[in-house]
Amino acid sequence: MARCWLLLVFMAFILPAANATPCHPDDLHALRGFAGELGGGGALLRAAWSGASCCGWEGVGCDSTSGRVTVLRLPWRGLAGQIPGGSLAGLVWLEELFLGSNHFVGVLPDELFGLVKLRKLSLASNELTGEVSPRLGELTHLTLLDLSANRFSGPLPDVFGDLTSLEHLAMHSNGFSGFLPPSLSSLSSLRELNLRNNSMSGPIARVSFSDMPLLASLDFSTNSLTGWIPTSLAGCGELKSLNLANNILVGTIPSWIGEFDNLWYLNLSNNSFVGEVPKSLLRLKGLATAGRSSGMVFINMPSFVNYERRALDEQPNTITGTNNTVRSGRNNTMSGNDNIVMSGDSNTVSGSFNTLVCGNNNILSGDHHVVSGSNHIVTNSFNKVTGCTNNVSGSNHTVSGSNNTVTGSSNTVSGNNHVVSGSNRVVTGD
Numbered sequence: 001m002a003r004c005w006l007l008l009v010f011m012a013f014i015l016p017a018a019n020a021t022p023c024h025p026d027d028l029h030a031l032r033g034f035a036g037e038l039g040g041g042g043a044l045l046r047a048a049w050s051g052a053s054c055c056g057w058e059g060v061g062c063d064s065t066s067g068r069v070t071v072l073r074l075p076w077r078g079l080a081g082q083i084p085g086g087s088l089a090g091l092v093w094l095e096e097l098f099l100g101s102n103h104f105v106g107v108l109p110d111e112l113f114g115l116v117k118l119r120k121l122s123l124a125s126n127e128l129t130g131e132v133s134p135r136l137g138e139l140t141h142l143t144l145l146d147l148s149a150n151r152f153s154g155p156l157p158d159v160f161g162d163l164t165s166l167e168h169l170a171m172h173s174n175g176f177s178g179f180l181p182p183s184l185s186s187l188s189s190l191r192e193l194n195l196r197n198n199s200m201s202g203p204i205a206r207v208s209f210s211d212m213p214l215l216a217s218l219d220f221s222t223n224s225l226t227g228w229i230p231t232s233l234a235g236c237g238e239l240k241s242l243n244l245a246n247n248i249l250v251g252t253i254p255s256w257i258g259e260f261d262n263l264w265y266l267n268l269s270n271n272s273f274v275g276e277v278p279k280s281l282l283r284l285k286g287l288a289t290a291g292r293s294s295g296m297v298f299i300n301m302p303s304f305v306n307y308e309r310r311a312l313d314e315q316p317n318t319i320t321g322t323n324n325t326v327r328s329g330r331n332n333t334m335s336g337n338d339n340i341v342m343s344g345d346s347n348t349v350s351g352s353f354n355t356l357v358c359g360n361n362n363i364l365s366g367d368h369h370v371v372s373g374s375n376h377i378v379t380n381s382f383n384k385v386t387g388c389t390n391n392v393s394g395s396n397h398t399v400s401g402s403n404n405t406v407t408g409s410s411n412t413v414s415g416n417n418h419v420v421s422g423s424n425r426v427v428t429g430d
């Protein structure tokens with residue numbers, strides 16, 4: 001996956017080089033002006049951008065029929081200074097502008113909002129400041145807008161009603177404040193909405209999600225949003241990831257969250273919810289974690305840790321607390337009581353009254369477990385073990401199945417081919 005992505009990025013730089021026709025004089029003038037105003041890595045860019053065939057320049061893409069510059073893709077170039085708005089304004093055909101992960105400072109130049117053909121605009125991970133102008137609403141063709149990880153502040157302009165083509169909207173890790181703009185509700189093409197880590201306040205229900213049938217990822221975490229989880233979210237059947245952690249949300253966790261068949265990440269931690277985690281969450285098929293580096297910790301959260309999480313390059317999970325459910329999980333560490341592991345392998349389970357159904361190579365300690373499967377190591381007492389090749393020690397277990405090794409005392413062993421030592425009672429079998 002990562003390799004494919006690299007290849008694509010690589011090709012994005014290579015492909016325009018094949019196009020060596022001279023470019024439109026207005027575009028050439030604009031690009032030279034743009035590069036001329038840049039600090040930092042701008043010197044390298046000026047060196048790389050020689051000649052008059054700008055369509056072949058690194059990071060520049062042109063439309064094959066009109067020959068006009070439509071793409072400017074210059075992330076990770078060490079570019080510094082203000083965004084040269086005056087020069088950019090000359091690129092009137094520009095559809096994609098990627099200037100992320102540079103060192104741009106200052107406010108968004110007003111000329112940016114005159115580039116009305118823009119479909120994709122990413123300025124993420126710079127040091128941009130100030131408020132975002134309501135003129136943002138003039139970029140009506142945007143499908144992607146990423147202003148994340150800058151130093152923007154002030155309220156979000158309530159102009160999203162004009163941006164109905166937006167599919168990806170990311171503005172996380174800024175200092176945006178104020179209420180959620182209600183016009184976000186009209187983003188009917190939206191797939192991803194990320195306002196994480198800002199200072200947004202007021203009711204979360206100022207946004208209605210009822211007209212966002214494609215919404216797959218919603219992250220409002222680490223703000224100061226209030227109110228109940230909006231019921232308008234219930235219709236977002238494509239939801240894969242929902243993060244509302246670190247807000248001031250109240251009420252109960254709605255049972256309809258259990259009906260999102262595709263949900264694999266849910267984080268509602270650090271809010272002010274009351275009551276039980278609804279049993280419907282047990283129905284979630286794919287709920288796992290979004291861990292990027294280390295395994296995740298679920299506390300008192302019934303969670304299906306799906307085998308598919310391997311595809312997400314995730315680490316084994318640590319599951320603590322009570323009444324958690326892991327399905328098809330591997331290499332998880334579980335502690336606490338009343339947990340259920342179904343079809344999980346290589347888990348470490350401690351606590352009591354846990355149930356392991358059909359797993360292999362698990363290590364169990366504690367009491368009153370129900371264990372089936374094979375190659376478990378079971379210690380302590382009062383476990384019910386079925387399956388084969390388990391190593392059972394301790395006392396008062398009930399062991400059935402075959403080829404188990406049972407030591408300890410007062411165990412009841414049935415089945416075949418067991419090796420039984422200690423003061424145990426072999427009920428049936430050999």
Ligand SMILES: *[C@@H]1O[C@H](CO)[C@@H](O)[C@H](O)[C@H]1NC(C)=O
Pocket residue numbers: 150172173174175197
């Ligand atoms: C949150 O955003 C601030 C900028 O407002 C940034 O410095 C910080 O690293 C972000 N934190 C996380 C966890 O993303």
Ligand SMILES: *[C@@H]1O[C@H](CO)[C@@H](O)[C@H](O)[C@H]1NC(C)=O
Pocket residue numbers: 222223224246247248270
């Ligand atoms: C919980 O969220 C609040 C913001 O609502 C934040 O200030 C606090 O640090 C968070 N606590 C934890 C433990 O993350």
Ligand SMILES: *[C@@H]1O[C@H](CO)[C@@H](O)[C@H](O)[C@H]1NC(C)=O
Pocket residue numbers: 221222245246267268269270289290291296297298
């Ligand atoms: C949930 O969100 C909180 C706050 O951002 C974070 O500390 C925690 O690691 C997250 N939990 C999971 C399971 O991702």
Ligand SMILES: *[C@@H]1O[C@H](CO)[C@@H](O)[C@H](O)[C@H]1NC(C)=O
Pocket residue numbers: 322323337338
């Ligand atoms: C776990 O769930 C079972 C059955 O739903 C319930 O009887 C038990 O009290 C729960 N345990 C805890 C610690 O909540």
Ligand SMILES: *[C@@H]1O[C@H](CO)[C@@H](O)[C@H](O)[C@H]1NC(C)=O
Pocket residue numbers: 316330331346
């Ligand atoms: C899971 O555990 C097995 C057996 O202990 C080990 O061979 C395997 O590498 C582990 N996988 C991961 C992803 O940790």
Ligand SMILES: *[C@@H]1O[C@H](CO)[C@@H](O)[C@H](O)[C@H]1NC(C)=O
Pocket residue numbers: 377391392405
């Ligand atoms: C059973 O497990 C115990 C504890 O892990 C270990 O000492 C013992 O050698 C094992 N016995 C067999 C037959 O695998």
Ligand SMILES: *[C@@H]1O[C@H](CO)[C@@H](O)[C@H](O)[C@H]1NC(C)=O
Pocket residue numbers: 395396410
């Ligand atoms: C375990 O079983 C033995 C024999 O059935 C019994 O005497 C003993 O009391 C049991 N241990 C406990 C802790 O119940």
Ligand SMILES: *[C@@H]1O[C@H](CO)[C@@H](O)[C@H](O)[C@H]1NC(C)=O
Pocket residue numbers: 388389402403417
């Ligand atoms: C159990 O042991 C018997 C005899 O030692 C062997 O034939 C059989 O294959 C074993 N079964 C399993 C499931 O390991």
